Amino acid sequence: MALGWLTPDEWVRSPRARPKALSAWHSPDYVAAVMKAEEEGSVSDEVRRxxxxxxxxxxxxxxxxxxxxTAAGAAIWAGENLKDGGVLYSPAGGTHHGMPDHANGFCYFNDPVLAILSMREYGVQRIAYVDIDAHHPDGVEHAFATDPDVLMISVHEERRWPFKGHLEDRGxxxxxNLPVPRGFNDAEMRAAREDIILPLVQAFRPEAIILQCGADAVTEDPLSRLALSNNAHWxxxxxxNGMAPxxxxxxxxxxxxxxxxxxxTGVWGTLTKQKFPERLPPLAEAVLRxxxxxxxxxxxxxPEHWFTTICDLPREGQIKPEVRERLDALGARMTAWL
Incomplete structure (x- = not known):
């Protein structure tokens, strides 16, 4: 809003999902346990276990x-409101670790799973789910690894919690899955995008695409050891955008x-084709300060550029041999899959 990129008619306040809606994938007893924990402010040892x-x-x-x-409500709402096509952005979504009957990795409900199920309710069958968060989307894979109408692609740091998403996993x-080493850079993500992500999505011909755009894969994030700039995500x-309706x-x-x-913010700017300023205007800078x-x-x-800019400097580099080897292995699998 401070950049002038978001007007009141372009955003909707998310509804909060009701327990019955959450129970489309989560067990009703687990949903009730989360509600009770919030109400009481504590849990018993039995509930913890x-x-x-x-x-x-x-x-x-x-x-x-x-x-x-509320984030889950946005995902369910998106399924309904995308039934005739369009583009929606839910920055508070992406809690991809949540499991049907327990919390996992600070994810209490799994809104990507609920978004896919909601899309199904409105007649959308073939869905491509792409995840570039630093952590593997184990909850989403748990839900759809055996569903032939869901394509799952994840680029995530190897040997990083939840220690899943191995190269050989295929449902x-x-x-x-593309597990990548520490120091994974913009050039390597470009190769992953061009060699694996885009060809797979194009060949799958999905009716919908969901992208989980985790910001923890950039250099400055404390919970990964990757070396991406925000340009790689954008x-x-x-x-x-445009590869599915x-x-x-x-x-x-x-x-x-x-x-x-x-x-x-740059995700929204990319989706709406904004001009990115070299230096942020005072109102936007004030938000960051x-x-x-x-x-x-x-x-x-x-550092000062965290306040004054939106674009990182590109973080290019060589494509490491182990990254090239894994891309080639996935490429061979993709050729056989096609």
Whole structure:
């Protein structure tokens, strides 16, 4: 809004998903447990063991039901409102670790799964799910690895929690995982985009595309060791736009508030074909200067360009031999799949 890129008629306040809607994939007893944990502000040892609530990764907090239920509501709403085509962006979505009967990786409900199920309710059958978050989308793969009408592509850091998404995993054949090493750069993501992601999506001919655009894969994020600039994400956002009549973009992970704000704002700018300024105007700069990141060294002394720019400098580099080898292996699988 500070950039003048978002007008009141371009955004909708998300409805909050009701328990019955969440139970399209999540077990009703688990949904009830999350609601009760929010209401009471604590969980018993039995609930902690059974539903993985009240743990370090899935803490009890004031809006632990309302917040994810609202993101899930956006996903379900998107299924209905994309039935005749269009593009929607839900930056608060992308909680791809949530499981049917327990919380997982700070994901209490799995809005990508609920979006796919909602699309199915409105007649959309073939769906391509692309995930470029630094972490593997284990909840989404759990839901659809055996569904021939869902194409799943994930680019994620190897040997990073949840330690899934191996190169050889394939479900019924439509699962393509690319685990990448630390230092994965813009040139390598470009190769993944051109050699694997776009050919697979084009060949699949989906009726809808969902992109989980996690901001935790950029250099500044503390929870990965990848070396991407935000330009790499935006290039994928742009390349997938128009490859299916329906396009839903989800935010996903991201733990540096400045890199998240700049990257996700740029997603919207890419979708709406805005001109990216070399220097942010004062109102937009003020938004970034008002952010804080206590407890992190980078947050105590952030570099000036986190306040004044939206575009990172490109982070190019050589394509590492192990990346090339994995791309070739997926390419061979893709050729056989085609």
């Amino acid at each position: 059974r539903y993985n609530l009240g743990t370090h990764a899935n803490p009890v907090f004031a809006e632990m039901y309302r917040r994810p239920a 019924v054949g439509n699962v393509f 290039a994928i956002v742009e390349a997938l 329906r396009y839903l973009v989800l935010g996903g992970g991201g733990y540096n508030p400045w890199s998240v704000g700049r990257l996700w 008002d952010l804080s990141w206590p407890g992190r060294a980078a947050g105590r002394n952030p």
